[in-house]
Amino acid sequence: MRPIAPQTLLFLEIAIFSAAVFLHLTKKNSSAVRLYVAQSAAVSFLLMVPAFAEPSALLLTALVATVAVKLLVAPYFFFGLIRRHRLRFSVSTYLNTPVTVLIIAALAAFTQTEAFRPLTQLAAGGDRSLLLSVATIMISLFLIINRKGALSQMLGILSLENGIVSFALFAGLEQSPGLQLGITFNILIWIIIATVFISMIYRQFGSLDVTAMKRLTE
Amino acid sequence: MTALILSPAGFSAIIAAFTVGALGALLLGRHERAAGLWGNLWAAGGSLLGLLYSATALITGDVPAFGVATSFPLLSLSFRIDALSAFFLLVISLVALVSAVYALGYVRHYYGRYPLGSLGLFTNAFIAGMILVVTAHHALWFLIVWELMSLTSYFLVIYERREPENIQAGSLYFIMTHIGTAFIILAFLLMYGATGSFDFGAIGRGMAAASPLLRDGVFLFALIGFGAKAGIIPFHIWLPGAHPAAPSHVSALMSGVMIKTGIYMLVRVCTDFLPGPPPLWWGLTILGSGAVSSLLGVLYALSEHDLKRLLAYHSIENIGIILMGFGSALVFLSAGFTALALLGMIAALFHTLNHATFKALLFFGAGAVISQTHTRNIEEYGGLIRSMPQTALFFLAGSLAISALPPFNGFFSEWMTFQALFAGVGTFSLVTKAVFLLGVGSLAFTGGLAAACFVKAFGVTFLARPRSPEAGRATEAPLSLRLAMAALALATLLLGVIAGGVSRAVGAIVQALPAFQGGALQPASYTLLRVDTGFAAVSLPALTAVLVGVAAAVAGAVHLLTRGRRVTLGRTWDCGADLTGRMEITATAFSRSIVTVFRGVLKPTGQTEIDYHDARLRYFPKSGLVRLEFRDIWAQFFYQPLQKMTLGIAGQIKKIQVGNINVYIGYILVTLTFLLIMLAARP
Structure with a gap:
């Protein structure tokens, strides 16, 4: 099979990075879920590269499982949550949009500095993509910090996971299909538990704003 | 046959026996009788195999070494059983064997109260952990099995979990043992930094060229880490609470052998890991701390009225005696007197063996008494010699042994320790002589006070009249229980009778250690214990002849003086009142005079309350109460300030805990960024 062009890989990484940035900017929960689905689709395409380069049943199973969990099961649960609790506009942040954008820009710029230079030795020619995936990780972490809504925080964690997966792929850190399957299964269980937990929290507090949960400590 | 016993399969069979015992007991947990029987029989089997293995290794002089590689590059499950390991394996197996026999009957009083399955699980795992500790030959593997030993013993300490003081004692033990482990890890990390290996052999070879400062650092960390396990003062604070809290057969294992693993590793560190002549201050430090531990240990024991706590304090005392022998050996090594170093080390190891036997015996005796009276308070015993004559006899044998009275074994190892200390006094000058003199004085005091303490413990427990209904019943x-106690009582006597032969055997073990090679050992007969310097010798037949002669002379004199007199048995004159247990001297009253002499150290807080029939005249007391309590100076002046400081720092650190997940993730991001900047700034 013909190898995939580096430009395609870079494009996919840009898509992953952009999704993380737009996750910060969107005000609707449903849009945030859609952005996560788009980001996951890009990650799934990236996973296809080794799957089609060296086809094996286990690798394909891992890919199918990833697609199923990230593109089907996760949105199903999240949209169900939004529908059940009418969470259309429940996106509140600690920082306003201009400050958020500034910090995103600073984080992205930081990943291009000398601090990350040693990491580029890991990437075989794809150092830009690698640094973009690091930026995705940092920005996803910031998403979890900046958002007050539990659903947004969950999406931030999943976006972080997507960033780590893409980083591992660009850094050439080989993952066995068994491990990939295990991680996917892990994510599935996590999504189920987190969704159930969030529903319970909503029933108790009438909100998914984590600042409202301070009463838990009382 | 020898090759089979000493093969890796032979060693695996020992561990397998304990594993089967542990898991089987757990699975049989619902059937408590079966669980108890299973766990203890397999523990006895494993201990028998351990005895066979260690005896074979010691007799043949073989040093079995084997290992199992793991998928972790730094970890190797390496074993090496040299003479020192085999000696400690022998001691552990011996005490574990009698402990398992004892437990067959002892665990019955837990029926319906506490789960026997978990007791079998933890006891077997604990013994296996101790065996693995003294045979491990790799630092990381050692730390794993050290933790296994510590954790299983913690669960045994809190086994009787419905007693709040047991939970408290367990928590203190857990904290102290892990503080000790932290220092041990530091010592190993220092050695790893210098040698690049966790293998004991490589560490020994590599540390020979290490800087003196690094060697001193390793020594200090090891002394604190292993000293905490051994119960050296001031790291002893956990011991008087933890040992009594465990079931009595486990107390015997903890006091008799577990604390010796600390001594084992101290010997390893000072002679194997840090080869070459040790600096003088190492030996003086160990000798000094041994002197302090032995004297204070016995003083605290004197003031104690909880029988098991009293025995636990005596463990501190005996660890002190062992350290005096070991410390003097290190001092002699640093001065190049290998023959004298050999004497000190033999004394230390001989006392290790002796203490294991008589301390286990005494804990067994205490357990037998407690299982009948359901209390550890010595003031509620009395008159038990009538209802428990055999137990009394065995306890008496243990008391004589721990009081260093001939012909029991404690006398001979303390005698050897004295000889090592006298040799130091005669050899060195000024400061070193002063430390040896401190040791001699401390050991002399310790011997006398231990005898006084056991006059109290035996007298108040077994003699006179019962002081509580439980003691009466x-x-x-x-x-x-009696079988196990009889075996150990016999062992204390036998090890004394053949002390010459035992010291010769222990001498061969010490000579196998690289640091002591070249030291000459005079051949000794089985019954004659002699010091190479020609300074002193003790012969058991001569000693027996003197003892028998004195006893015969006293009996003859009594017979001569009283012959012709008619003996009439009658009621004791009691001033018209009924004789009751309240008229007897109590343990508090017995120890009060000695405590008063040492009030500067013990800080007693005496309180006397007397209620008079007529408060104005104050001639006729109705009732009197004497309360004698002791302030724990170590807790008051060291641990409590330390705890206060730790809590203060923790209170400041707690401020970063705001209860908001966003902030916590923020910490992660900031830390990550900081680390990356540090990485970039690195030249």
Whole structure:
């Protein structure tokens, strides 16, 4: 099979990075879920590269499982949550949009500095993509910090996971299909538990704003 | 046959026996009788195999070494059983064997109260952990099995979990043992930094060229880490609470052998890991701390009225005696007197063996008494010699041994320790002589005070009249308990009778250690214990002849003086009142005079309350109460300030805990960014 062009890989990484940035900017929960689905689709395409380069049943199973969990099961649960609790506009942040954008820009710029230079030795020619995936990780972490809504925080964690997966792929850190399957299964269980937990929290507090949960400590 | 016993399969069989015992007991947990029987029989089997293995290794002089590689590059499950390891394996197996026999009957009083399955699980795992500790030959593997030993013993300490003081004692033990482990890890990390290996052999070879400062650092960390396990003062604070809290057969294992693993590793560190002549201050530090531990240990024991706590304090005392022998050996090594170093080390190891036997015996005796009276308070015993005559006899044997009275074994190892200390006094000058003199004085005091303490412990427990209804209703201990006690009582006597032969055997073990090679050992007969310097010798036949002669002379004199007199047995004159247990001297009253002499150290807080029939005249007391309590100076002046400081720092650190997940993730991001900047700034 013909190898995939580096430009395609870079494009996919840009898509992953952009999704993380737009996750910060969107005000609707449903849009945030859609952005996560788009980001996951890009990650799934990236996973296809080794799957089609060296086809094996286990690798394909891992890919199918990833697609199923990230593109089907996760949105199903999240949209169900939004529908059940009418969470259309429940996106509140600690920082306003201009400050958020500034910090995103600073984080992205930081990943291009000398601090990350040693990491580029890991990437075989794809150092830009690698640094973009690091930026995705940092920005996803910031998403979890900046958002007050539990659903947004969950999406931030999943976006972080997507960033780590893409980083591992660009850094050439080989993952066995068994491990990939295990991680996917892990994510599935996590999504189920987190969704159930969030529903319970909503029933108790009438909100998914984590600042409202301070009463838990009382 | 020898090759088979010493093969890796032979060693695996020992561990397998304990594993089967542990898991089987757990699975049989619902059937408590079966669980108890299974766990203890497999523990006895494993201990028998351990005895066979260690005896074979010691007799043949072989040093089995084997290992199992793991998928972790830094970890190797390496074993090496040299003479020192085999000696400690022998001691552990011996005490574990009698402990398992004892437990067959002892665990019955837990029926319906506490789960026997978990007791079998933790006891077997604990013994296996101790065996693995003294045979491990790799630092990381050692730390794993050290933790296994510590954790299983913690669960045994809190086994009787419905007693709040047991939970408290367990928590203190857990904290102290892990502080000790932290220092041990530091010592190993320092050695790893210098040698690049966790293998004990490589560490020994590599540390020879290490800087003196690094060697001193390793020594200090090891002394604190292993000293905490051994119960050296001031790291002893956990010991008086933890040992009594465990079931009595486990107390015997903890006091008799577990604390010796600390001594084992101290010997390893000072002679194997840090080869070459040790600096003088190492030996003086160990000798000094041994002197302090032995004297204070016995003083605290004197003031104690909880029988098991009293025995636990005596463990501190005996660890002190062992350290005095070991410390003097290090001092002699640093001065190049290998023959004298050999004497000190033999004394230390001989006392290790002796203490294991008589301390286990005494804990067994205490367990038998407690199982009948359901209390550890010595003031509520009395008159038990009538209802538990055999237990009393065995306890008496243990008391004589721990009081260093001939012909029991404690006398001979303390005698050897004295000889090592006298040799130091005669050899060195000024400061070193002063430390040896401190040791001699401390050991002399310790011997006398230990005898006084056991006059109290035996007298108040077994003699006179019962002081509580439970003591009055007590019956003789079950057969398995008496069998175990009889075996150990016999061992304390036998090890004394053949002290010459035992010292020769221990001498061969010490000579196998690289640091002591070249030291000459005079051949000794089985019954004659002699010091190479020609300074002193003790012959058991001569000693026996003197003892028998004195006893015969006293009996003859009594007979001569009283012959012709008619003996009439009658009621004791009691001033018209009924004789009761309240008229007897109590343990508090017995120890009060000695405590008063040492009030500067013990800080007693005496309180006397007397209620008079007529408060104005104050001639006729109605009732009197004497309360004698002791302030724990170590807790008051060291641990409590330390705890206060730790809590203060923790209170400041707690401020970063705001209860908001966003902030916590923020910490992660900031830390990550900081680390990356540090990485970039690195030249």
